[in-house]
Amino acid sequence: MLFVYFGFILLTAFNKGAMGQTLVPGLSWGILLGAIVIVTAFVLTGLYVRWANNHYDPELRAIQKRAFAADAESPGGHS
Template sequence: MQTNSREEALEALAASRWRVAAALTVAMLVAYLGFILLVAFNKPLMGQQIIPGLSIGIVLGVLVILAAWLLTGIYIVWANGKYDRALHQYRGRK
């Protein structure tokens, strides 16, 4: 009985980590491929300058770099908080 619930707890833990990891990977992929596809398909839009010297392409490129930081940051916050708490609980349950 207890082994069963312990196994289930690990399964839930593993599932939650893969779910978050997959969602964030997809988010990164979408942001990056979106940027690349805009570069490939809509060069005039990317070259449009919002203010003299600052094109939409530059803004979006910098935003993708910031998104990489932000998504990694979100993962760290989640993992250091919720995930590590669940892991700690699981370890304590021997």
């Protein structure tokens, strides 16, 4: 995300001409890329949520179970 965003800012800052070029009347590269950055942010968080719900959480729950069970056997003992 950092790269996407600063890529966008740097492109805007150093290559004004290119960002102002229009693809079709009314749509410049700058506007298209800006909108894409916004959508990317949303898609990235969405992908993360999916990954976390499908992979991270089940594994985490397994570890939790083991860890808390171990705690119960040796009270006060951590990790």
